[in-house]
Amino acid sequence: MHSVAILTISDLWVERGESDLLNGLSFSARSGDVVHITGANGAGKSTFFKALLGLLPILSGSMTFNGDSLTQQRQNFLNNTLYIGHSAGLNGALTVMENIRWYLPKCSEKIVEQALSELSLGAFAETQLHALSAGQVRRVALVRLWLSEQQIWLLDEPFTALDQGLISMLEAKMAAHVASGGIVILASHLPLAHLSYLQVEL
Amino acid sequence: MTYLSFFKAECLTLFRSKQRVVNALLFFVLVVVLFPLGIDPSADFLAPAAGGIIWCAAALSVVVSIESLYKESYADGTLTQLVVSGLSLPWLILIKVGVYWLAMMLPLLLLTPVFAQMLFLPSDSLLVLLATLLIGTPGLFLIGSIGAALTVSLKQGAMLMVLLILPFYFPIIIFSTAAIKAIQFGLPYGGLLALLAAISLLALVVAPVMTSLCIKASVR
Amino acid sequence: MSWIWFHKLGSPKWFYQWSSKWATAVFLIGLLATLIGVGWGLGFAPTDYQQGETYRIIYLHVPAAVLAESCYFSLGVAGFVYLVWQMKMAPIFIKSMAPIGAAMAAIALLSGAIWGKPTWGTWWVWDARLTSVLVLFILYMGIIALQNTLEDVTLANQAAAIVSVLGLINLPIIKYSVNWWNTLHQPASFSLTKKPTMPMDMWLPLLIAVIGFYCLVAGLAMWRMQSEILLRERRTQWVKEKVMNDGV
């Protein structure tokens, strides 16, 4: 099973305002792959994620997941995907714990608490999100990765606002995820120090 | 994310920002008060107009307050997460609108008898008024949700939203006030209530889909 | 039955070329028919035995009111086509048509008021049909405002299509509900399906005027759509070539 491509992107173009982006992006990811998308600001990294998730229509090209074309059948893909974009996607009115309960209602109390303390959020479990610092909010978003069951992680600049210690921790987490058969696609301006990865330049 | 956990999160969020609901109710009260103050406080004018006054106030407070239904989630990225969650967006929208409807309509239904009394509405009309509110307001909220989604990406979308949505409220307001008039003249009003129910049902089918189309076009 | 025409209609380039052949002709036919219809109606049709000469404003009022409704109907259909098939021409059509429809509704309102003054003694009565036209006018203005406010083109397309479809569903309900306090107005004086209650020589010029208005609006819409197409397709090869060859 290891060599079968799960996600295949070929010759992808997306129209955004005045310009056509992605220049026929093509790659394929098998389970165990880390795909690192790089490119200058405005090159189209976020645009790629949005096209993949169906938030933007594509101009031409194809995207397949387990052999199904994403433009026709995206449900499976979405069920197996965890996306964290530029904004953390958390509800400011809720506490840290309530946000996690919203995304992961089935996780046991103990596992959640362990993840929180690993990310040094233990003391903030009952704090409302808008009382946290920017980096702490990013950490809360990462709790979803720590506890995720999804196979595919789509991370748009996940290192933003994180301190050095957490950056290495996140890399280790990604390594563990792909080691257990997952796929990570991330866009970032930082080189990955502790991982082997497939680099795609936009 | 599951539908249940989303429902719980919505209830909590709304509970935390209860001032929003309170503001909408205060707005409702103020609009009602405008009529005796601005036109005529006598029972001769108010008694026949009471149903219409309460309905206009309700429609205005709904359209004004529902404008911000998706604003916060649009800004913090949770709306995007809903779209890519793999759950059905129309159902999530229905849950969101339903929670908001409950939160706003329960107190409003409790307030209505008080205002009906202050506006000299005859007591047999009160029941019909409450029935029209119960049956008709889901339509207001559902249609309003479409407008809120249309203008979610605009910083100053409130006026546009009112301009777009209020005309679609006309039939609901007309049928409701006609039902209240009908009982005041001793005419049958059951057909009008059925019409109201039909409009709300139509909105129930159409609005979540339309809203989700707008939201999908807005989060990108 | 072949669907080729449907796909062709979806192509801005094809529509541009097709409509450049027809727009002027349709507009001129419309102008001619309108002049004949309105001229005949105003100058030669018999005087109404109840309303005297003032009834003659129906030769303006009725076509405008009919067109205001037809235009909205066409917006709704276009919105539906866009939502289902994402056809590129549909939002172009909506954007071009909405102001024309609004103008028709405005003409119907103004002429209705002018007609009302001698007939009912007031400029405005809250009767069912005038009120429906007023609502229609507001709906048009809403669509126009929406398109002018939303900067993202895709979003503006989607939003305008949704409001149009919503209007299409809602317009019958609005009209029906507005009939609830139908007061002073006379029954509709013009209908294509029912036998006319007016004498033939009053009715015929009205028919010609209505047809004329339809053609006028079609011609105007095609012109507006052509410039909208050039604007939206300015990055394509065929528009660049066209501008190079013919100027703007």
Ligand SMILES: Nc1ncnc2c1ncn2[C@@H]1O[C@H](COP(=O)(O)OP(=O)(O)OP(=O)(O)O)[C@@H](O)[C@H]1O
């Ligand atoms: N909402 C929008 N509407 C129109 N054009 C947009 C929009 N967002 C981005 N663009 C355009 O699309 C291009 C790609 O944007 P995108 O956000 O994908 O860049 P990026 O590679 O993620 O950049 P960054 O490193 O800054 O995150 C940009 O050049 C921008 O001009």
Ligand SMILES: [Mg+2]
């Ligand atoms: Mg980006």
